[in-house]
Amino acid sequence: MPKPPIESIILRAIDEGLDVLGESPKKALLYHLEKGLGISWQNVSIDIERFEEALKLFFGPGYSYIYTIFRKNLQNFSGEKLEEFKSFSECVSYLQRKEQKNL
DSSP, rough: OOOOHHHHHHHHHHHHHHGGGGHHHHHHHHHHHHHHHHHOOEEEEEETTHHHHHHHHHHGGGHHHHHHHHHHHHHHHHOOOOOTTTSHHHHHHHHHHHHHHHH
């Protein structure tokens, strides 16, 4: 069975990672990101640096916990080792480049 496209994996990793917030806070956060900052759910993987910066501002030091969940999800869903990356956007960029090379 072929692996899903990396964009689907990224969105799934984020979606399941944000589940730690609970459903209502998660929806509120995504609404704020889209309406307040113009970061739509469909374009999160395209605008990953802005998305990550917005979460850092929103969560402050608590973002490191969210990042760890995102990274672990990405590792599980992609099968890639991502511990060496210092940010979620670096993990995503790496996976996107790797997918482009394999096309």
